[in-house]
Amino acid sequence: MFFWRRKNKRENTGNIDVPQQFLEKHKNEKINKNLEDTLVILQQLLGANDDIVVRRFRVFKEFSAAMVYCSSLVDHTQINMDVLKPLMSTSYRDETWNSNRLQEIILEETLYHSDLRLESDLSKIVRSILSGGTLVFIDGMNDGFVVGTRKVDKRAINQPGTEQVIRGPREGFIEQLGTNISLLRYRLPTADLRVKTMEVGRVTKSKVAICYLEGIASPDLVEEVKDRISAIDIDVVLDVGYLEQFIEDNHMSPFPQIQNTERPDKTVAQLAEGRVAILSDGSPFALIVPTVFHQFYQTPEDYAQRFLMASAIRLIRLVSLFFSLIASSLYVAIISFNPELIPTQFAVAVAGGRAGVPFPAVVEVFVMEVSMEILREATVRLPQQVGGALSIVGVLVIGQAAVSAGFVSPITVVVIALTTIGSFATPAYNAAMALRLLRFPIIFLAGVFGLYGVMVGIILIINHMLSLRSFGVPYMSPVVPGNYQGMKDIVMRAPLWWMKKRPASLHTANRERIGDAVIEKLKQPPSNTLNPINVGNRKEDPPDGDTT
Amino acid sequence: MQLGRIVKVLSWVFLVIPFLTGCWDRLEIEERAVVLAIAIDEVKPEAAKEERDVSHLSGEVPQSQKRMLRLTVQIAVPGRIPLGPAQGGGASGEKPVWILDVVGHTVEDAIYNLQQEVADRLFLGHLRVIVVNEKVARKGLQNMNDAFRRNPEIRRAAWMVISKGEAADIIKLNPELERVPALYLLTVLDGAVKQGKMPNAFLGVFWSALTSKGQEAYLPYVEIQEQKSILLAGLAYFRGDKMVGTTTPLEIGHFMAMKGINPGGYSALSDVPGESGAVLFISSDRTAKIEVEIKNGLPHAKVKVHIEGDLAEKSNAQFNLKDPKTIAKIEKRIGTKAGKAFEELIHKTQKQGSDILGIGEIVRGKHSAYWNQSIKTMDKWQETYKEIPVRAEVTISIRRVGMKAE
C-alpha cells in the first residue's frame, strides 16, 4: 500500500535540481583563455576558504600558469612529483608551437598521472577542486587540466564491530566507498558484478553505489531500487541508514525491512542469492534488499561451519529470539494469573521469593526491563575507560542489591537476565531492538489478560509481520508462502549441497547454485587413499620411527 | 487515505480502552492462599452453631443439606518454604503450612466460610489431595463431587483418598521425609503408582468410573500408622457414589492384575507342592482379559490373567530350581492360588454390587443388544452383577530367578 502511494508521488514531483548558491549564479559558465580572469572567478568563489591554494608557475619555463587545489584534500607529493616537476623542469621548444599543440604535449607526453582530463565547465571545475583534484590553468588555453590527486585519510580495514564471527573472514567495510567496492570486487572477479553510482544529498552529494550481479538479480528489482533511490531528495546523507528510511516499504513497522551489514562476505553472499546491495560513501554499512525476517538471525558463520553444528547454533539463536520476546511476559502471566501451571513445589517456593516484594509482578518486570534497557544503552554510549565501573554498578544494583532490598524477587532477576541475554544473541542489532521494544506491550497485555493477553499480543505481532513486504517479497517467506527449497535454510541450515537453488521469492533469472556433477561425486563412496591396508601392501622401506 | 488513518487510530484507541479499565484477574501468587490439601470429615449437626451466616441465613438451609461437614485445609505459607535447596536448618522450627478447619453444610459452603476468615483469596489450583473420611464416603460423595467438578481450578489429576478414621488427622500429620505434609501424601500416592502398588486412580478416573453405567468407582484407602506414617490400606470400592467396602493391600494387587495394570508391585509367598520350602514370587508384568458370554440370559464372565515375574526368595528349601519341572510346578501352584484369591475378591465386591472391574462396561460395549434389552441402567447392572458367575484363570510365567543360580 505504501508502495503504491509512493509511486504516485514520484510521478508528480519530477526532477528538481538541488539548489546551491554557486550553481544558481554560474550555471553553464565556462572559463576563458585569460588565466587572470579564471583565477579571479575562482578566487571569488572559493577565496574565502583558507585551504584553497593558488600556486603560480611557468610551464616549460615559458607559459605562465597557475595551479589551484584544496590543500586539505590532496597528496602533496603527487602534486610535486607528478605535476609540478614535469611541467617545470622540461623545456620544450618547437617550431610548430601553438596552443592546441601545447595541450596535446602536456596531455600525452609531459604529465605522467593516470587520472588526468580536460575541463572547461566552471561548475565542474569547482566540484573537482572540492573533491581533491588539482587544477592546472595555462594562460591562453580554453581548458584546465584536472589531475586526480585526492588523498583522504582512511581507517584501516579491521574486524567489523557489530558482527563478530569465530570462523570466517575478518574484514569489514570502512567509510570510503572506493575501498568498499574494492572489497566486493576482489571477492567477485566477474564481469557480472555491476556497480551503478548516483549522487544523493543536496549538500553532501554522497555517492551511492548500487551493486548487483547481472544475470542473477532480477532486473525489475534493480530498476525498482534505482527508482526508489533516485527519488530521495534530502540535504544530507551521512549514513546509508538515511537511505534505508526512504526506500523501505512500511515506515511505521517496528521491524526492519532492509538488512544492513558491515561484512563484505555477507554482502557478496547476498548478491549471489540475487539481492541488491546499496553502499554509500561515508558509511561502513551496506544495505541489502529485499530482506526477509529469517536473515536477521542468520550469520555468515552459519555457512562456514559444518552444517550440524551450524543448525544447532541457529536453533539456539531462534530460541533466544523467542525468549527475548516473551519470556518476561510469560513469567508475569504465570505468576499473576495461572500459577497452577507450574509444579506445586516450585509455585510455593516462588510465592516465598515474592513474599516481600511490594509490587505486582507486572510492575516489577516492567521496572526491571526498563532498567536493563537503560543499562544497555549506557553501555553502548559510555567511554571505554568507565565501562568496568558501569558493569560493576549494574551487576550489583540490578542483581544483588535489588533482591536483598526486597525490591524484586530473585526469580524475576533470572527471567530478566534471560530475556536480555536472549536479545543479544540475535545477530542483527536492529531486529533485536524491534523485538526488545515489542516485549513491552506484551508484558502490558500479560499484566491485563495473562496468557490470553500474551497470545493476543503475539497474534498481533505475527499478523503484522505476515502483512509486511520488502520490495514485494513477503516478510516471512519462505515459511509463508511455503517454499520447500527455501525451508532448508530457516530453522536448520541444510548442507550446502542440498541448497541447490536460489530463493524463489527473489525471482532470480538464474536459479541453479550447485552443479549436478558435484552432487554425483558426493554420492560416490569415499576413495580411501591412505587406507592402511592399501598403503601398507606396498612394502616400502619404513622410515625411521615408523612401526608399521 | 486520511479517513483510513483516522479509522486506524480510532480502532487502536478502542483496543486500548478496555485494557486501561483494569486488570480484573491479576492476583499475585503470594496473594493467593494456596490450598494444598483438604480433609473432609463429618460432624454432628449441632456443629452448625459454630457456623456464621456466610452463604446462607441460619434458618434457611435446604432440607437435604442438614448434614454438617468439617473441612480441614492445608494452606502453604509462602515465606516458610525456601527456594532451592534448604540451607542449614533455619526455618525448621516453623511449620511451612497453616492448618485451618471450618464447618459447613456442603463443601462449597465450607470453603466460603473459610474464605471469610482467611485474608488472601483461597486458590485451589494447587489442590493435590482431598482426603475424605470413610463415614462421609459411606453416605455418598455426590454433592462434593459436584462442587469439585464445577470449580475450574480443581485438577482432574488431583487425588481423592478415603481415610479410615478422622481425615483431619492425616492432614495434620507431620512427616519427616518432606517439609510439606500434603506433598508427602502426594509422594506416597504417586510413589505407590510408580511401584505398582496402586492403580493410578486420580479424581478424573474416579469420576469417569462413577458415571459409567457398567463400572463402579474405587479410591485409595489410607490409614495412619501409630500417628507417624500413612499406610496404604487398600482400595475403597463404591456402589454409585456410596462407599460400600474396602480391600486389603494384597487385594489391590489382585485387582490390578485383573485389570492388567502394570507394573506389578505385589509379591506372593507360595509353598511348593511336594516340597517343604516356600518361594516368594514378585509379579512384574501382567496382561489381562475379561471375556463375557451371555448364557441363559445372564452374562458369564471369565477373567484371564497372565502374570510374569521373578522369584525373589527361596526359603527352607532342598529342591533345586534348575529342574524345569519344579518351575512349572511352582507356576501352576501360584496360578491356582491366585485364581482363587481373585475370585474371592470378585465375590466380595459382588456381595455389595460394586463392579469395580468394569465387567458391565464390557457387557455394554460388546454385548450391547443384551445390555439394551435387559440392563440399560446403572441400578439394574448393580443388581445383575451380584448374580453373575465370574471365573478367574491365572497363568504364571517365572522369567528370572535373580543372581543366584539354583
Add this chain to the structure above:
Amino acid sequence: METPREITVLQAAIILISTIIGVGVLALPRIAVLAGDTGAPLITLLGILLAFFGLVMITLLGMRFPSQSLIRYSEVILGKPIARFGSIVIIVFFAVLTALTSREFGEVVITSVLRRTPLEVTVIVMLLLAVITTRNDITTFAYIHHFYSPLILTPVILIVILSLKNAEVVRLLPIWGNEPNGMFLGVLTVAALFQGFFILTMIIPAMRRPDRAMTASIWGMAIAGGLYLIIVIATLAVFGAEEVKLLLWPTLELAKTTSLPANILERLDAAFLAVWVTAVFTTLFSSYFLMIHAATELFQLRNHRMFSLFFLPFVFIIAMLPDNVLEMYKLIEIVGRFGLLITVVYPTILWMVALIRKKRGKSHAARKNR
C-alpha cells in the same frame, strides 16, 4: 475488484482447516455424545460427510465460475432479486456466526481462566483482533492462515497423544451407541460446526489454479474432519460417554487431565486455551472476512476496509444477546442447523439450477480480457 491469483492449493486447504477448527472443538464431544452416546464418533463422521457434501457443492460451483464468488455467480444463476436476498441472508448468518463464535470463546475464557474479567472485554478483544486483521488483502489472509496452521494442529494432537494412557477402548463400544437419541439432529449440529468451509467461495476466485479447488477441499475436510474425529474418539475413550455428558467443554477437560512429561507444565488447560486463541482467531477472522467481503461484493464497493469497522457494533451486540452459557449453546444449535440451509442446501440448489440453465462462468484464460 480484481483479486490477485496467488493462493495455492496447499494454502486453500490450510485455510479450510484453520477456518473449520475453532472454538467448536471444545464442546464437540459433548454435543456428539449427547446425541449418540458411544456412537459419537459415528455421528461426527456423518456430520463430516454432510458438511463435506456442502463443501463439494461450493467447490463445484466455484470451479464452474472460477473468477467469481458466490455473491456474484448466484446473481447469474438465479437472477438479481432472489440472489441478492440470498446474499443478504448469508451476510446476516455469518454475522451471527461470528458473534456466537466470539461469545462462545469469551464464555470459555471467563469460565475457566479469567474468571473476573468482564465477558464484554474478552469478546471485544477477539473481535477487534479479527477486525484489525481483516483490513489486509486476501494474500495476507492466506498467509495468516498458513502460518498459524501448525499452531492449531500441534496442541490438539499433543493432547490426544498424551491422554491416550488413560484411554480405554471399551468405552468406545458399541460404535453405534447404546441409546442413540436424536441421532439425526446430532448429525446436523455436528455438521454445523464445519460451516466455516463456506470461506472457500471467497478463496476460489483468488486461487492460482481454480480447477484444482477440489483437491484443496478434499484435503482440507479430511484433515479438519479427521482432527475432530480423533478428538471425539480420544475424549470418549478417556472419559466414557456418561462422563462426557456432564462436561461443558470435554476437550478442555482433556487438556486438564493431561500433563507434560517431566513436570514442565503441570496442567495444560490454561496453556491449551492460550494456544487455542489462535485457532479461534483464525475462525473468527475467516467468518468476519467472509462477511465483509460478501457485503463489499454485494454493494459493489472497491474497498472492503470500510466495512470492517462498520460491522463490529452489530456483531458485538448479537454476541451479547444470549443470557447465559446454556442459552448460548441452545442458540448455537438452532442457528447452526438453520445455517445448513444456507451452507449446504442453498449451494446445492444453485448448482442444480446452474446445471439446468446451463450457466457457466468465464474460464480462467478468458477472464484476462474482461
